[in-house]
Amino acid sequence: xxxxxxxxxxxxxxxxxxxxxxxxxxxxxxxxxxxxxxxxxxxxxxxxxxxxxxxxxxxxxxxxxxxxxxxxxxxxxxxxxxxxxxxxxxxxxxxxxxxxxxxxxxxxxxxxxxxxxxxxxxxxxxxxxxxxxxxxxxxxxxxxxxxxxxxxxxxxxxxxxxxxx
Numbered sequence: 001x002x003x004x005x006x007x008x009x010x011x012x013x014x015x016x017x018x019x020x021x022x023x024x025x026x027x028x029x030x031x032x033x034x035x036x037x038x039x040x041x042x043x044x045x046x047x048x049x050x051x052x053x054x055x056x057x058x059x060x061x062x063x064x065x066x067x068x069x070x071x072x073x074x075x076x077x078x079x080x081x082x083x084x085x086x087x088x089x090x091x092x093x094x095x096x097x098x099x100x101x102x103x104x105x106x107x108x109x110x111x112x113x114x115x116x117x118x119x120x121x122x123x124x125x126x127x128x129x130x131x132x133x134x135x136x137x138x139x140x141x142x143x144x145x146x147x148x149x150x151x152x153x154x155x156x157x158x159x160x161x162x163x164x165x
Contacts, residue, residue, distance in 0.1 A: 005143055006136035007164040008129075009113060009150065011105050011157040013081045015046050018101060021071040022051065028067050039094070040064060049101040051082060054090050061095050078158030102157050104131025109155060116153060117146055 022044045029035045029042075041054040042064065051068075055061040069079050082099040090096040105113070110128040117126040117135060124137035124146055137143055147161055 004136045004138055005140050005165060006134055007143055007147070008162050009105070009133040009135065010131070010160050010162055011102055012160060013049075013077060013101050013103055015049075015101075017075050017077060018051075018072070018081075019044060019046070021068060021075055021077065024071045025064065025068045028071075029064065032067075035060065035063060042068075049103055050085065051099045051101065052096065053099070054094060054096045056092075056094050058095055061097055080156065080158045083156075105133060105157060105159075106131070109157060113150065113155070116149065120146065120149060122146065 022042055026042055029038075029040055038060055039054075039056055040060065041052070043052040043054075044050075045052070053061055053064050055064060072081065073079060081102055083102055085098045085100045087095065087097045105128075107128065110131075110133050113133050114126040114128060117124060122137065122142045122145060123139070124135055124142050126133055126135045126146075135143060135146055137146075143164070150159060150161075
């Protein structure tokens with residue numbers, strides 16, 4: 001018989017989908033009457049996994065984010081997939097906001113996930129492996145109970161469940 005059933009808890013963002021969301025946002029900005037002649041830049045850096053939004057004011061910056069977020073949700077990305085890294089003044093009265101795209105579960109969140117799983121007192125093992133958490137156990141029902149519990153919790157990163165076997 002094979003090893004115990006297991007699954008991995010990860011936080012991943014498909015960069016091609018994110019690129020599509022950025023392109024839809026840029027297209028929407030050019031067609032909206034209230035944003036058409038504004039000086040707005042949205043830069044997507046795949047290597048650094050950042051989205052830099054530059055706008056004339058905080059209000060316009062928030063309008064751009066209000067266009068980007070529904071576009072992400074429509075394509076299956078969670079709004080927690082981007083996190084504000086820093087916000088700074090740009091030239092003139094402008095504002096620049098650098099958003100990082102969250103890819104991977106950091107150690108602190110991984111420890112919290114493992115702790116929450118252990119508090120369930122099920123016969124499952126959870127271990128942190130790089131930027132993911134592997135959960136294994138003898139019964140698939142226990143693993144599905146862990147998935148259900150993790151879906152109900154509110155972690156600061158979006159979680160996906162892969163490699164269920």
